[in-house]
Amino acid sequence: MIRPATAADWPSIWPIVEDVVTARETFAYDPALTSEEARRMWLLPSPARTVVFADGAEVLGTANMYANRPGPGSHVASGSLMVAASARGRGVGRALTTDLIAWARESGFAAIQFNAVVDTNTAAVSLYESLGFTTLGVAPGAFRHPAHGDVGLRIMWLDLR
Template sequence: MIREARDGDWPRIWPIIRNVVTEQRTIPYDPAMTEDDAERMWMLPAPARVVVATRDDEVVGTANMYANRPGPGSHVASGTVMVASRARGMGVGRELTTDLVGWARGSGFAAVQFNAVVDTNVAAVRLYESLGFVTLGVAPGAFRHPSEGFVGLRIMWLDL
């Protein structure tokens, strides 16, 4: 189930973010970020939106969504999806991404742009492509993967 994040959800969201970021495999965020920094970055105020995916009242994933850029870029949505390690491969990422796309469409955005999809994150790339996203380009070597070395970051796009 996908629902709006509530004030009391942060203690259940933070471990997911901390784990995904410190793995350094899929998200280009600073692994040394503090919990306070993470909360400010993730829990964005309206008109942005933050959601959680729950299974049996356990938070197993989260996403935030927002205008990709202010002003002249505000007609394009963006967002970030993170799934708890114990829930990967169970469709949680698909549910969160589908919700993000539905929010963007319902909010009148013209497209969704993911700015930095790690090229070796094959599960995410396949998921996004299955939902109609295309890769606009790859910044070669823009992400330092802990075991693969320098790998590309994709810009992925979905016309709405």
């Protein structure tokens, strides 16, 4: 079930964020990020939205969604999604992405832009493409992967008009 995240969810969200960030494979966040710094970045105030995918009391994934840029860029949405390692391959990422798309449509955004999808994150790339996203371009070597060295970052786009 996907529901709005609350401050009380943070103790369940933080282990997911910490695991993803310290792995340094899919997000360009500082691996020394503290729980408090991450909480401020992840639990965004309205009109942005942060959600969790929960199975009962267990949080299996989380996403936040927001305008990609202020002012003249505010008609394009963006977001970030993270899934617990134990829940990967079980449809959590698809459900969170589908929820983000529905929120963006309902909120009147013209498109969704993911600014930095790591090229080696083939599960995310395949998921996004299956939901209609296209790659606008790749910044070669823009992400320093711990196993693959410098790899590309994709800008991925979904037109909602």
